[in-house]
Amino acid sequence: MARILYSGNRNASSWAFRAWIALREQNIDFKELIVDIRRPQRWKNLAEIGAFSPPAAVPVLVDNECVIYDSLAIMEYANELGDGSLLPSNIKLRAQARSLVAWQHSTFSKVCACLSFESAFYKEKKQLTTNEITEAEWVYSIWEKHLIEHSGPYLVGEFSLADIALVPSVLRLKAHHSVSENFPLTREWIQRLLERPHIQEWLTEAYALEPIYCEGYYSS
Structure with missing residues (x-):
């Protein structure tokens, strides 16, 4: 098989x-x-x-x-x-990467919960509530702190599972609320992340498809 x-x-x-x-x-x-x-x-x-x-x-x-x-x-x-490069060799960095992955895997979807992955591909985006804007800014500030702490270019230094885990969340948040100049490292990280060839390959196909509309998106 x-x-x-x-x-x-x-x-x-x-x-x-x-x-x-x-x-x-x-x-x-x-x-x-x-x-x-x-x-x-x-x-x-x-x-x-x-x-x-x-x-x-x-x-x-x-x-x-x-x-x-x-x-x-x-x-x-x-x-x-593979070659094991998607998790840091340093035990503390590896734990931090796994923490970011676990957060995404467990409760991160509660952040701006009405902004599904599907909505990143909608041509017409809904207007965010004040609370959703606050939540998005809070997430950007956390990413910024990680990038400052580890001097980039990715969340725990080198490209890792932490970055991979967050790609869909990056897409849905960025599509609705641009990263301001208050978070310059986050802006650079997102651009660097989304320009990776394999991510571009998937997204090129995704943007070419008919959107899949989720019930309640425009009324939430």
Whole structure:
């Protein structure tokens, strides 16, 4: 059996995006099968994934007899299967990188919760509330502190899983609230991050697709 990544729509599957970037950044060969997760076919398609993956979600990486069904696990697996460069060798930097990844994996979605990954690709963006602007500015300030502490060019120094984990969140926040001059390192980091070739490859395909509109976006 070949190494297969079950992915999702380019403009909707933020978790698959993270797994895909990690695999590509480590130059790992894999076949990609894109699962259409738009409604109404979403439920049937994901039920089929559930036949071999308990969460019945994407991404899933099948490497011969090994089934890895969590984006973070796939990212870590890609790093270990590759040259290990996506986590710092320094134990404290590695812990900080993992902290950023864990935050994204657990509660970061509560920040500007109405701004889904899909909304980054909408031509007409909603007007943010005062609270959403405050939350976005708070996140930018945290990223700025990390970049100052580690002197860049990425969040914990060199490009890592921390940067990969945050790409979809960078997209959805930046698309709605530009980074001001108050956070110059964050502006540079975001530009550097989004210009990486593999990220550009995914985004070029994503922007070419018809938007997937989420219910309540314009009324929230």
